[in-house]
Amino acid sequence: MADLLVHTASAFAAGRPLRDGRVRSLLYLGVCLPDLLYKGLLYIGGAPTWLCEPTHSPLGLVVFCYAAALLFEEEWRKRAFAALLGGAYLHVLVDLGKNYMGSGVILWAFPFSMEAVELGWYYPEDTIYLTLPALGVIVLLSLLRFSARRPASP
Amino acid sequence: MFSNRFFRWKLGAALATIAVMGVYASHRGDGINPGLWRCVAQPHHWNEAHLWLPSARIVSVRESWYEIASGDPEVTIRVDGAAPGKPGDRISWTGTFRSDGPRLLTEQVRVLPPHTRLRWLVEAISVAVLLAVLANLGRHFLFRPKVLQVEGAPRG
Numbered sequence: 001m002a003d004l005l006v007h008t009a010s011a012f013a014a015g016r017p018l019r020d021g022r023v024r025s026l027l028y029l030g031v032c033l034p035d036l037l038y039k040g041l042l043y044i045g046g047a048p049t050w051l052c053e054p055t056h057s058p059l060g061l062v063v064f065c066y067a068a069a070l071l072f073e074e075e076w077r078k079r080a081f082a083a084l085l086g087g088a089y090l091h092v093l094v095d096l097g098k099n100y101m102g103s104g105v106i107l108w109a110f111p112f113s114m115e116a117v118e119l120g121w122y123y124p125e126d127t128i129y130l131t132l133p134a135l136g137v138i139v140l141l142s143l144l145r146f147s148a149r150r151p152a153s154p
Numbered sequence: 155m156f157s158n159r160f161f162r163w164k165l166g167a168a169l170a171t172i173a174v175m176g177v178y179a180s181h182r183g184d185g186i187n188p189g190l191w192r193c194v195a196q197p198h199h200w201n202e203a204h205l206w207l208p209s210a211r212i213v214s215v216r217e218s219w220y221e222i223a224s225g226d227p228e229v230t231i232r233v234d235g236a237a238p239g240k241p242g243d244r245i246s247w248t249g250t251f252r253s254d255g256p257r258l259l260t261e262q263v264r265v266l267p268p269h270t271r272l273r274w275l276v277e278a279i280s281v282a283v284l285l286a287v288l289a290n291l292g293r294h295f296l297f298r299p300k301v302l303q304v305e306g307a308p309r310g
Contacts, residue, residue, distance in 0.1 A: 004280035008287065022294040028287045036284065041176075050183030051176040060175055067168035069156065072295070077156035101248045101262050103187065103206040111175065114182050124208075125270040131279065 003127035007031045007091050009134035012141045014090055022076075023083050030065065030087020034095075037064060056095065057110035061088045097121040190225040190251075197253035205258070207247045209266065212239055219257075222247070233258045239265045 011031035015024045037055040041047040054060030065088055069081035097119045098105050104116025155164075190207065193200040210224035220237035222245065223230045232255055238245055249261040 003276055004283040004287075005276075008283050025287075025291045025294045029291050032284055032287055035280075047176070048180055050186075051180040053179045053183065054172075054175040063168055063171045063175065067165065067172060070161070070165050070168065074156070074158050081156065100208070101206060101246060101264070103248060107179075111178055111182075114179075114186060125267065125273065128269055128272055128276055131276065 003130070004032055004035060005138075006127055006130045006134045007035070007094055009137040010090055010094055011087055012138050014086075016141060016145075023079055026080050026083035027087040027090075030084035031091045033064065033068070033084060033088045034061065034091045053107050054110060056092060056105070057107040058089065058092065060107075060110055061085060061092070064088070099123050190231065191227050191229045193251045194229050194231060194256055197251075197256045200251055201253035203251045205247075205249060205251050207245075209270075210245050210247055212237060212241050212243045212245060214241055222258075231256060231258055233260060235260050238263045244270060 008028055008031060011028050015027045018024050018027065034055050038052045041052045041055070042049065055064065062085065065081055065084040068084055069077045072080040092106055096106050096117070099120040099122060100118055102118075102120075105118045106116060107114060108117050109115065185203075187206050188200055188203055190205065193203060193205065207222075207224045210222040213221040213223050213230055215221075215237040218236070219232050219234050221230055221232055224247075233247070233249075234257055244266040245263055246266055247258070247260065247263045249263075250259045252259060
């Protein structure tokens with residue numbers, strides 16, 4: 001849960017074309033889901049680190065999001081699954097840019113391979129520099145949405 | 155796949171798959187990047203193991219080696235080569251564990267910048283963001299019988 005503000009800002013930007021607020025709210029949850037599951041298993045469940053790694057792998061996330069989607073009412077499950085998985089993949093894409101000194105961050109082909117990949121664009125602690133820009137993106141997009149929803153004054 | 159048919163079986167299968175994935179990842183990953191304390195406890199077993207220490211503290215500095223403390227439980231170990239910083243500095247390190255000593259051979263090392271200490275602030279913001287996201291989700295999906303009753307009640 002290191003930088004959920006940045007992840008949520010990315011979901012705000014990606015979810016802007018979505019008209020349904022409910023789908024957007026699921027996308028925002030989806031973008032938080034990998035870290036929520038990882039930290040939940042690690043700190044609340046006391047699980048070893050490797051047990052938590054499928055929460056950040058593309059195939060692993062399909063199962064997590066499917067299980068989460070089943071908790072919604074029947075007619076909403078497909079949309080819930082798509083929005084949660086879309087958000088979770090967005091999270092993984094942003095995390096992929098991290099630099100863990102060559103150790104890798106995403107098990108891209110789990111369970112077929114344990115190879116972890118990274119793009120090495122930024123160090124994990126550098127996300128603090130993105131806090132204010134991310135907040136700016138969220139506020140700006142919220143204002144744009146709010147102004148678009150307001151009826152024009154006579 | 156998303157219908158109510160065999161709902162319990164589907165949910166059970168999904169949860170079982172999640173459990174199997176976790177156990178499998180734990181089993182396959184056991185030998186990858188082991189904890190420093192495990193290497194020190196069984197040095198011959200982990201000889202030549204590749205390690206990544208995301209955060210370690212420089213404890214002392216000598217001319218051709220230095221000591222670092224890392225992990226939970228915290229373990230102190232010697233690292234060959236010139237120190238990248240002074241005692242008290244925090245570093246991120248990758249390299250190889252050698253059972254003779256035991257000691258570490260550096261591949262890459264960097265001193266962590268001072269703003270790494272603001273990690274707690276980022277974590278606190280993340281918790282606030284998560285609560286807001288959950289509140290937003292609840293606003294859209296939570297069942298509120300009182301609201302329905304009021305909306306459906308005849309006026310007058």
